[in-house]
Amino acid sequence: MTLYESLALFLGAALLLAALYSVRSLRIVSNKISQLHAALKRIDKETSKQIQDLIGNVQSLAILTLYPTKRDRSKLKYVLSLTSYPARFSALEELIPSISNQILTPAEIHLNIAKNDLSQMSKELRTSLRKAGIKVFEVNDIGPRKKLIPTLSRTNLPIICIDDYLVLPPDLTLQLMSLHQRYPNDIIASRTHRVMVDTQGSPKKFGDWQLEFDTNSNPEPRLLATSGAGTLFPKGSLHPDVSNEQVYRELAFHTDDLWWYFQARRQGTNVRRIPGRRSLAFIEGSQELGLWSTGNQERNDQNFAKLLAKYGNPLDKSKLR
Numbered sequence: 001m002t003l004y005e006s007l008a009l010f011l012g013a014a015l016l017l018a019a020l021y022s023v024r025s026l027r028i029v030s031n032k033i034s035q036l037h038a039a040l041k042r043i044d045k046e047t048s049k050q051i052q053d054l055i056g057n058v059q060s061l062a063i064l065t066l067y068p069t070k071r072d073r074s075k076l077k078y079v080l081s082l083t084s085y086p087a088r089f090s091a092l093e094e095l096i097p098s099i100s101n102q103i104l105t106p107a108e109i110h111l112n113i114a115k116n117d118l119s120q121m122s123k124e125l126r127t128s129l130r131k132a133g134i135k136v137f138e139v140n141d142i143g144p145r146k147k148l149i150p151t152l153s154r155t156n157l158p159i160i161c162i163d164d165y166l167v168l169p170p171d172l173t174l175q176l177m178s179l180h181q182r183y184p185n186d187i188i189a190s191r192t193h194r195v196m197v198d199t200q201g202s203p204k205k206f207g208d209w210q211l212e213f214d215t216n217s218n219p220e221p222r223l224l225a226t227s228g229a230g231t232l233f234p235k236g237s238l239h240p241d242v243s244n245e246q247v248y249r250e251l252a253f254h255t256d257d258l259w260w261y262f263q264a265r266r267q268g269t270n271v272r273r274i275p276g277r278r279s280l281a282f283i284e285g286s287q288e289l290g291l292w293s294t295g296n297q298e299r300n301d302q303n304f305a306k307l308l309a310k311y312g313n314p315l316d317k318s319k320l321r
Contacts, residue, residue: 073104076177078232079155080106083147084113084164086120091165091283093125096132098168104177106160109134110151114141142245145256148233149243156235163228167281175274176232186270187260188232189225190278195315197222202313206258206300214277219270221315224261229280231260239266251310255303262307265314 067073080099084092092111099109111134113121118138129136139150148161158180160173172190179188194213196204213223225231241247242263252259264271312319 070105074107076104076181077107078104078158078160078173078177078180079151080109080162080173081147081151081159082109082111082162082164083144084111085117088164089121089125093128094283095164095167096128096134098170099134100132101170102168102173103170104174106173107157108155110154111136112139112146112150113137114139114146116141140245142248143254143256144228145248145259148227148256148260152233152238152243158232158234160230160232161227162230165283166229167283168230169278169281172230175276176230179272179274180232180234183219183270183272185234185237186219186272187225187234187237187264189223189227189271189273190230191226191280192271192273193224193226195222195224197315201315203304203308203315206304214273219272221265221317223271223273224257225264225271225273226257227260229278233260237264237267237269239263241266247310251306252303255299258300258303258307262311262314265317266311266320268317 067076099106109132111129113136115138118136121136126136137150139146142149147163148159151159158177160176162168162172176188176190180186192213194210196209198204209224238260242259248259252262261271308314310321312321314320
């Protein structure tokens with residue numbers, strides 16, 4: 001057994017014991033996790049990722065220890081929010097089981113559908129959604145942004161956004177809410193990109209960023225949440241301008257993650273990534289009309305340049321407008 005493997009086992013055992021004996025408080029687990037994050041900086045990348053997987057599991061175990069029954073866990077309230085459109089309505093049937101099977105069930109599920117699209121939803125699908133506890137709301141067609149913005153005005157609870165084409169791991173919302181308990185004002189993401197900078201500290205083009213960044217979970221101004229894979233937005237975490245439909249259409253239409261990023265930076269909100277590695281599980285046949293395949297590769301760079309011109313460097317809070 002290598003030194004790294006021994007370290008992983010030792011720390012894992014220590015964290016597991018801490019979780020089991022921390023019924024009254026998450027403070028012990030939080031301290032252990034903070035120590036472990038410091039240790040991650042001193043070991044190689046692959047071992048770091050393995051230990052981050054362990055951190056995520058222990059955080060979830062701590063929550064399950066504190067809230068052992070489904071009734072207890074109902075106190076950890078959040079709203080699950082998503083959108084869809086006719087070309088992907090068929091994927092919703094396959095998404096429903098992974099929503100229903102979440103270890104930590106949502107208080108409410110909001111499905112925001114554009115007015116012109118709602119008439120194309122079959123009666124059978126409406127029935128399936130209703131039986132799964134999913135509420136369908138008719139909203140303006142504001143592109144993918146409608147998976148979050150309309151829901152912001154309906155609740156004060158944390159909102160977890162997902163995309164309609166991904167099968168959700170059963171512990172996704174539990175992991176997000178576990179970290180939310182420790183950092184209630186931060187945006188918590190299951191997946192992030194990292195903005196790369198030039199020698200002057202200015203952001204590089206989107207194409208030069210570190211995509212699917214998973215080296216650490218610590219917050220930093222350069223972390224951008226990719227919301228569809230599961231991202232938790234606390235109340236007040238985004239600048240009020242996030243709801244400005246006209247400016248969004250001018251600057252960031254179809255690139256909602258960039259829009260959330262700038263409005264979070266303007267609000268001074270940190271982004272944290274839940275520990276561990278998470279692969280995306282796509283619902284079969286859902287990607288033919290996805291945004292990435294229909295122009296978002298180009299839009300990201302174009303819209304990021306527009307947002308920079310409008311708001312300034314997001315890495316320097318003092319210069320943001």
